[in-house]
Amino acid sequence: MSEGIKVPTMASLFAEGKQPEVLFWVGCAGSFDDRAKKITRAFVKILNKADVSFAVLGTEESCTGDPAKRAGNEFLFQMQAVTNIEVMNAYEVKKIVTTCPHCFNTIKNEYPGLGGEYEVIHHTQLINQLFEEGRLSLEGGSYKGKRITYHDPCYLGRANNIYQAPRDLIQKLDAELVEMKNCRKRGLCCGAGGSQMFKDAEKGDKEVNIARTEEALETKPDIIAAACPFCNTMMTDGVKIKEKEASIVVKDIAELIAGADDL
Amino acid sequence: MEYLPNISFAIVLVAGIAFFRRNVLRLIRNIKLGKEPQLEKDNTQRWKNMARIALGQSKMVVRPVSGIMHILVYVGFVIINIEVLEIIIDGLLGTHRIFAGLGPIYDFLIASFEILALLVIIAVVVFWLRRNIIRVKRFIKPEMKGWPKRDADLILYIEVVLMFLFLTMNATDAQLQALSVEGYAQAGAFPVSQFMMPWYEGMETASIIMIERAAWWLHIVGILVFLNYLYYSKHLHILLAFPNTFYGSLKPKGQLDNLEAVTKEVQLMMDPNADPFAAPAEDAETPEKFGASDVMDLKWTQLLSAYTCTECGRCTSECPANQTGKKLSPRKIMMDTRDRLEEVGQNMNVNAGKFVDDGKQLLDDYISREELWACTSCNACVEACPVSIDPLSIIMDMRQYLVMEQSAAPAELNQMMSNVENNGAPWPFNQMDRLNWVNES
Ligand code: SF4
Ligand code: SF4
Numbered sequence: 001m002s003e004g005i006k007v008p009t010m011a012s013l014f015a016e017g018k019q020p021e022v023l024f025w026v027g028c029a030g031s032f033d034d035r036a037k038k039i040t041r042a043f044v045k046i047l048n049k050a051d052v053s054f055a056v057l058g059t060e061e062s063c064t065g066d067p068a069k070r071a072g073n074e075f076l077f078q079m080q081a082v083t084n085i086e087v088m089n090a091y092e093v094k095k096i097v098t099t100c101p102h103c104f105n106t107i108k109n110e111y112p113g114l115g116g117e118y119e120v121i122h123h124t125q126l127i128n129q130l131f132e133e134g135r136l137s138l139e140g141g142s143y144k145g146k147r148i149t150y151h152d153p154c155y156l157g158r159a160n161n162i163y164q165a166p167r168d169l170i171q172k173l174d175a176e177l178v179e180m181k182n183c184r185k186r187g188l189c190c191g192a193g194g195s196q197m198f199k200d201a202e203k204g205d206k207e208v209n210i211a212r213t214e215e216a217l218e219t220k221p222d223i224i225a226a227a228c229p230f231c232n233t234m235m236t237d238g239v240k241i242k243e244k245e246a247s248i249v250v251k252d253i254a255e256l257i258a259g260a261d262d263l
Numbered sequence: 264m265e266y267l268p269n270i271s272f273a274i275v276l277v278a279g280i281a282f283f284r285r286n287v288l289r290l291i292r293n294i295k296l297g298k299e300p301q302l303e304k305d306n307t308q309r310w311k312n313m314a315r316i317a318l319g320q321s322k323m324v325v326r327p328v329s330g331i332m333h334i335l336v337y338v339g340f341v342i343i344n345i346e347v348l349e350i351i352i353d354g355l356l357g358t359h360r361i362f363a364g365l366g367p368i369y370d371f372l373i374a375s376f377e378i379l380a381l382l383v384i385i386a387v388v389v390f391w392l393r394r395n396i397i398r399v400k401r402f403i404k405p406e407m408k409g410w411p412k413r414d415a416d417l418i419l420y421i422e423v424v425l426m427f428l429f430l431t432m433n434a435t436d437a438q439l440q441a442l443s444v445e446g447y448a449q450a451g452a453f454p455v456s457q458f459m460m461p462w463y464e465g466m467e468t469a470s471i472i473m474i475e476r477a478a479w480w481l482h483i484v485g486i487l488v489f490l491n492y493l494y495y496s497k498h499l500h501i502l503l504a505f506p507n508t509f510y511g512s513l514k515p516k517g518q519l520d521n522l523e524a525v526t527k528e529v530q531l532m533m534d535p536n537a538d539p540f541a542a543p544a545e546d547a548e549t550p551e552k553f554g555a556s557d558v559m560d561l562k563w564t565q566l567l568s569a570y571t572c573t574e575c576g577r578c579t580s581e582c583p584a585n586q587t588g589k590k591l592s593p594r595k596i597m598m599d600t601r602d603r604l605e606e607v608g609q610n611m612n613v614n615a616g617k618f619v620d621d622g623k624q625l626l627d628d629y630i631s632r633e634e635l636w637a638c639t640s641c642n643a644c645v646e647a648c649p650v651s652i653d654p655l656s657i658i659m660d661m662r663q664y665l666v667m668e669q670s671a672a673p674a675e676l677n678q679m680m681s682n683v684e685n686n687g688a689p690w691p692f693n694q695m696d697r698l699n700w701v702n703e704s
Contacts (some may be wrong), residue, residue, distance in 0.1 A: 007701045028688040030700070037700040058698040062687030070640050071676045072554065072662030074522045076684060078529045109518035114526065154641040159517025185646055189583040194640030198689055199675035202637040205588030212583075 005044050009058040010091045020055040022126075023093045025107065027065050027100035031231035035236065036099075041097035042258040043099050043123050049263060050135040052126075052231045054097070060087050064106040067244035071195040078114065081106075085116035095119045098124045099254060101155035102193070108160070122156060124165040124227050124253050131172065141260035143173040148256075149180055149221040151212065151235060152187035166227045166253050173260050178219040188212045190234035197230050213238025217248070224250045269409030272354035272483075277485030286419060286494035290570060293608040296618075301520050303513045310509070312651070316462055317508040322649035326577070329393070332386040336422070339383035340501075343376050343429065350483050360436075373451035377433060380426040381455045387426075390425035391419050401576030404585075406595040411574055414496050421489055428482040428510045434437030435475035503571035504650045511651030516642045524551040554663025557624040558604045561660060568652040569601035578644035578654055584637040591637040593644035593654035599629035600657060613631055626661055635661050 013020055024047070033104040047054050065080030088096075096118045101227045108120035127192045148170050159218045163184045177213040182188045191201070191208025201207060213235055216224050224239065226232040229252070236250045251259070315321045320337065322328035349362050363369050366427045394415060394686045402415070434456035438445035441460075453460075463471050493499045555561050558569075578593040579585050585592050603625045611618050626632075638658045645653050665671045672680070687694045 005701065009698070013564060026697075026700075028690070031697045032688060032692045034691055037703065038478070040700055056698070059695050061697060062694065063683045063689060067689050068663070068680055068683050070659070070662075071672055071680065071697055072659065072666035073672075073680055074525045074553065075529070075667060076680055078521065078525050080683065081534075082529055082533055088454070105515075105517040110521060115519045128298075154639070154643075155517050158646050160515050169701050186581065186643070188586075189639045189641035189643065191583060191639055194638050195676055195679065196639045198679040199636075199673050201587075202584070202589045202591070202633050204584070204637075208583045208587050208639065211587050251427040 004048075005041060006048055007044055008055045009060075010055045010093075011057050011058070011060065014091060019092065021053040022095045023088070023091075023095050024054045024056050025098040025103050026056055026061060027098060027103040027229070029233075030099055031061070033229060033233070033255050038157050039229055039232065039252040039254055040098055041254065042263070043160040043254040045252060045258045046127060046130070046136065047261040049261070050130045051106075052130070052135075056141060057087065064103050066102045066106045067195045067198060069106070069110070070193070071198075077086055077110075081111055081114050081116065085111060087113060088116060088118070093118055095121070097121050097123055099229065099252070101125045101153045101159070102230065105155045105159050122162060122165065122227070124156075124169055125162065127166050127254065127257055128168055132170075133212070136257075136261075138172050138260055139259070141173070141258050141262065143175045143256060146173075146175045146222040147220060148173070148175045148223045148225050149178050149216050149219040150183070150225045150227075151190065151216060151231055152184060153226065153231045154187070154189050154193050156227055157187055158185060166225070169253050169257060170225055173256060175223075177256070178221060180215045180219055182215060188215060190228075190231040192230035192234050197233075207238075209234035210241060213242055217242060217244065221248060223256070224248060225253055225256060227253050266357070269355060269357045275484060275487065276351065276354070279490060282491050283494075284489065288651065289608060289612070290494065290499075292611075293604050294563050294566045294570065296559050296604070296607065297566040298559075300510075300562035300564045301523075302510070302564075305513055307509075308513055312511055312513075313505055313509040315651070316511070316651055320649070322647075325647075325649075329390075332389055333584055335379075335382045335386040336390075337501075339386075340377035342379055343383075343426075345372065346376050347483070347486060348427070350479070352564050354483065359446055359660040360448075360450045362600040363448065369450060370452040372453050377430065377453060377455040380429055384423055384426050384621070391416070394419075396591050397546060401580040403578060403581060404592060404594070406592055406598055407574070407576070411497070411598070411664050414498075415574070416663060418496065418498050421485070421492070425482060425485050425489070428478045429461060430456045432478035432482055435463055435471050435478065437465045438471055439468070439475060439695060442468060442471075444472070459556075497572065497574040500571050500573040500650060503567065504573075507567055507571040508651045510567065512653060522553065522663070524553065550685075552664070553667035554655070554665070555660035556664045556668070558600060558607055559618075560664070561600070561657060565600070565653075565657055565660075566604055569597050569604055571650050572597040572601065572652060573650060574598065575649065577647040577649060578652070581643040581647040583639055583641055583643065589634075589637040590631065593633040593658075596634070596654045596657055597652060600625060605630050630661065632665065632671070635665065 010023065010047050026040055032041040062084055063080055064084065065077035068080065069077035095162060096107060098107070098120070101122065104120060104122050106117065107118065128135070150166055167177060188211065189208060190212050205230060216235065216263070224235050226235055232250055232252055239248050239250055320330070320334050323333050349360065352361050353359060394402045433451065433453050436447060437453045437456060439447055465475070493502065502683050552560060558566060572594065574594060576594050582591065582593055607618055610621055635658055638655065640655060642655060645655055682689050682691050686692060
């Protein structure tokens with residue numbers, strides 16, 4: 001529910017002469033995709049609850065350029081990057097949090113070479129920090145005892161070696177974390193990366209998201225946890241095609257944490 | 264006539280090494296056809312990576328069965344080669360088992376070599392079974408048909424033969440020692456070949472000497488032949504794994520290089536003072552070609568990787584596209600790159616060192632667009648490779664050529680890119696609606 005979520009923009013804070021601790025980079029999926037918008041709101045609820053000083057760029061945010069770069073269009077990527085960097089540098093942004101591993105990877109690794117140097121963290125890392133600092137707490141709540149399997153997003157895991165933060169959060173739910181046969185470094189892709197999200201797959205005998213969903217179903221989970229809006233879409237589709245949507249839900253870690261606390 | 268064996272040995276040795284040198288020089292020349300990569304200068308980390316991944320085989324044991332077997336063969340081969348040093352000295356000086364003076368140490372060394380030789384034979388038999396009887400899936404993919412398959416088997420046969428010759432040489436030597444034949448002083452311990460000694464019991468001394476000499480010669484000639492076979496084989500990895508792991512990327516796997524040539528153009532476009540209609544300066548260099556359509560457009564580190572590839576297929580077996588029946592196989596990307604580079608190299612060999620356009624290129628003639636567009640950039644192949652090869656980087660470079668030089672992206676991707684360009688998102692939404700999620704539920 002949207003009642004009372006507070007989402008300041010950089011422009012409005014700037015007008016008041018204020019500077020937030022952290023910029024929340026929402027990303028295109030988080031801004032426009034119906035499923036991903038729910039993740040965005042869940043994360044904002046957590047930020048509000050922990051009283052984090054943050055802001056979004058709102059209409060001043062633009063695609064990081066990741067899908068263009070991975071499609072081979074370096075030119076379009078750099079145009080996007082330079083534009084975004086200009087905006088963020090004008091606001092003197094120092095720290096960025098994002099719910100999308102693709103935005104995370106691009107801003108963290110590929111923007112510095114183009115003049116955009118920021119501390120970039122993934123939302124699962126920030127939520128962990130909030131727990132450590134005692135700004136958030138959780139009493140198991142509604143996920144107690146549920147079987148949750150976690151799908152490693154390629155751009156968080158292999159690409160940037162973040163495997164533990166999301167798992168730590170699942171453990172906080174008092175849930176049972178069950179690993180798929182291919183996990184962590186050997187996690188199987190959901191099929192969306194490298195711009196595949198935006199086109200049909202080449203000829204083959206199966207869709208990648210079905211293969212990954214089957215691996216997830218082998219663990220007999222109640223919940224498939226994801227930490228990327230694109231993985232979320234792919235796995236949700238997979239669960240639907242396998243006709244399991246009545247018994248298995250796909251949730252972002254932010255949604256699980258927010259849900260457990262009834263935010 | 265007395266020195267005939269020494270002289271023949273020297274000739275064989277020099278010829279073997281000279282031919283090897285020629286191949287190494289060609290290899291270096293071909294690799295240098297590539298462009299200069301953007302390398303981070305952290306050499307400490309590079310040495311560490313080489314020690315851990317190539318010397319320490321750390322990535323091999325991710326798959327324990329083949330990993331441990333491979334370590335046996337690798338350790339066996341490296342250590343047994345100490346014996347080659349003795350063979351070379353003996354061959355040149357006309358001595359016999361010159362290191363025998365080491366006494367118990369010598370016995371220990373020879374005994375270890377023999378045990379390792381036996382373990383190598385066992386491991387090689389297991390490898391052969393995996394390839395030919397169990398038919399492990401990654402060894403029977405389409406790109407392994409023909410020469411790659413024969414190459415893999417041939418290497419196994421050569422290894423067994425070399426080990427068998429080594430043991431035969433020892434068994435006959437031990438037999439001759441037991442018979443107190445002149446020139447065969449007591450030396451060495453033979454824990455494995457002692458079981459082969461009975462084969463030569465009762466045989467004429469002259470025949471045993473002949474077998475001993477034959478095994479000795481065939482063993483060393485075999486090693487020289489094998490050394491020269493490397494260049495034509497995936498077995499080249501026993502040498503190139505070292506430089507390749509040294510030059511392997513130190514960046515996070517998700518990070519792709521930013522093209523400098525593009526950065527310059529973007530800066531110009533964003534510069535409010537630049538005149539967009541200015542005619543290019545007279546002395547302007549021809550604009551750099553974006554991306555790669557042939558091997559010369561790739562970086563030399565990528566070409567080194569192509570020669571290093573062991574064709575093990577660990578990359579391909581982890582590839583989500585390949586697992587779901589798509590044409591893409593990261594191993595094939597590496598093999599195609601190497602085969603094309605070899606073709607370019609042969610072309611240069613017959614054209615006095617200059618490449619003469621042969622109307623072919625890596626794109627389309629070797630790697631199809633269908634393969635390139637099937638990649639999800641998931642980095643599973645990069646993670647899986649035991650010798651730090653990055654097939655994804657070649658795929659990305661070739662996509663850059665397709666999109667920036669040829670405007671040949673799939674239609675849906677063109678649509679996505681025009682959305683990014685016009686609305687700042689890969690979908691046709693209005694940038695002004697970017698904050699609408701706040702008020703939705
Ligand atoms: S990065 Fe591409 S080629 Fe490599 S494993 Fe993933 S999909 Fe396959
Ligand atoms: S690229 Fe690496 S993993 Fe793939 S076949 Fe070659 S050596 Fe094996």
